[in-house]
Amino acid sequence: MTVLRLAGVTRRYGDVVAVDDLSLDVHDGEVLAVVGPSGCGKTTLLQAIAGLTRLDAGRIELDGAIVAEAGGTFLPPEQRRVGVVFQDHALFPHLTVAENVEFGLSGKGGLGRRERVARRHEVLELVQLAHLADRYPHELSGGEQQRVALARALAPRPALVLFDEPFSSLDPNLRGDLRRQTARVLRQDGATAVFVTHDREEALSIGDRVAVLHDGHLEQVDAPPVVFHTPATRFVASFVGEADLLDGVATAGRARTVVGDLELAGPALEGPVEVMVRPHEVVVSPDPAGAAVVRDREFRGGLVQVVLDLDSGERLRADLHHDRAPVLGTRVAVHVDAGHGLASFPREVRSDEPVRSTAPA
Numbered sequence: 001m002t003v004l005r006l007a008g009v010t011r012r013y014g015d016v017v018a019v020d021d022l023s024l025d026v027h028d029g030e031v032l033a034v035v036g037p038s039g040c041g042k043t044t045l046l047q048a049i050a051g052l053t054r055l056d057a058g059r060i061e062l063d064g065a066i067v068a069e070a071g072g073t074f075l076p077p078e079q080r081r082v083g084v085v086f087q088d089h090a091l092f093p094h095l096t097v098a099e100n101v102e103f104g105l106s107g108k109g110g111l112g113r114r115e116r117v118a119r120r121h122e123v124l125e126l127v128q129l130a131h132l133a134d135r136y137p138h139e140l141s142g143g144e145q146q147r148v149a150l151a152r153a154l155a156p157r158p159a160l161v162l163f164d165e166p167f168s169s170l171d172p173n174l175r176g177d178l179r180r181q182t183a184r185v186l187r188q189d190g191a192t193a194v195f196v197t198h199d200r201e202e203a204l205s206i207g208d209r210v211a212v213l214h215d216g217h218l219e220q221v222d223a224p225p226v227v228f229h230t231p232a233t234r235f236v237a238s239f240v241g242e243a244d245l246l247d248g249v250a251t252a253g254r255a256r257t258v259v260g261d262l263e264l265a266g267p268a269l270e271g272p273v274e275v276m277v278r279p280h281e282v283v284v285s286p287d288p289a290g291a292a293v294v295r296d297r298e299f300r301g302g303l304v305q306v307v308l309d310l311d312s313g314e315r316l317r318a319d320l321h322h323d324r325a326p327v328l329g330t331r332v333a334v335h336v337d338a339g340h341g342l343a344s345f346p347r348e349v350r351s352d353e354p355v356r357s358t359a360p361a
């Protein structure tokens with residue numbers, strides 16, 4: 001069942017098209033992660049769904065009913081059955097944890113006192129904060145405050161929960177914990193959610209599907225592995241992970257490149273292509289007759305990333321175990337071991353460009 005339907009949703013601010021003709025559906029029980037760089041329209045999109053801003057074109061449906069339409073219907077936020085969790089947790093400072101969570105339940109659909117307390121207890125158990133019910137927000141850590149905000153948003157059983165970069169102000173270790181907890185809580189509660197973030201790892205890990213936004217328009221929406229391994233555009237390729245593009249010539253599902261003959265993901269192109277290679281897919285071995293030299297080397301803890309200058313003039317990055325990362329200046333043989341077909345994009349061959357030799361490396 002479709003909970004949220006966006007049809008041609010457009011929002012402009014003067015000359016800026018913050019959200020540009022965006023259409024997609026979010027299904028019951030699904031977590032849709034929306035990811036894109038700062039300024040790509042993520043917050044504007046959430047505001048349009050929540051009823052905090054109007055549309056210039058298009059339509060938004062929630063649970064099958066139109067809640068916003070350009071020049072027509074516009075339901076205010078309180079009539080949309082939408083819960084929101086923002087970066088600043090926005091808890092009421094003078095209310096306890098329990099009171100904060102119950103706040104959203106009072107006056108709603110005639111829930112009696114007993115049901116309110118039961119639901120409050122249930123959501124605080126879900127976020128594992130039942131033991132802190134009597135504390136005030138200033139007596140909680142940032143992560144605990146964010147879990148209260150989550151419990152408060154879920155309490156009234158909204159049709160849809162919206163998250164706007166909820167963990168951005170937390171330290172990286174805590175962010176990981178909190179996103180795993182949030183994913184678990186949303187699933188246990190059966191909630192449907194749109195989770196906005198600029199963090200690709202967060203999007204890939206929390207989303208059942210990932211929508212990638214660029215300058216207000218939707219570039220791709222797919223399951224996380226599909227977005228990562230077979231990005232629809234060059235922008236998606238480099239936004240959801242580190243990616244290098246190698247020139248190749250494609251025939252029958254394979255591309256000849258300077259690092260060998262590579263299998264392509266379908267539907268395969270024919271002719272001049274650029275093949276996407278991610279650093280973890282690149283394997284190197286010291287070889288005086290190899291076709292690349294280690295130009296740069298960055299220690300990243302578990303892995304060392306080396307930058308390889310290929311004799312063709314192209315560049316590849318490789319993530320290597322520290323034991324297997326050759327020193328600067330080492331000549332190496334390079335091959336690609338992805339375990340699946342690689343994404344490719346059509347390549348324009350300029351008239352002044354010599355046709356590149358694609359002899360096997």
Ligand code: ADP
Pocket residue numbers: 013016017018036037038039040041042043044045
């Ligand atoms: P994100 O949340 O992805 O960082 P936003 O939705 O906040 O992006 O902004 C998208 C674009 O719309 C940006 O260019 C931003 O400057 C512009 N914008 C957002 N809100 C307003 C506003 N109230 N008035 C004018 N421009 C705005």
Ligand code: MG
Pocket residue numbers: 042043044
């Ligand atoms: Mg934003």
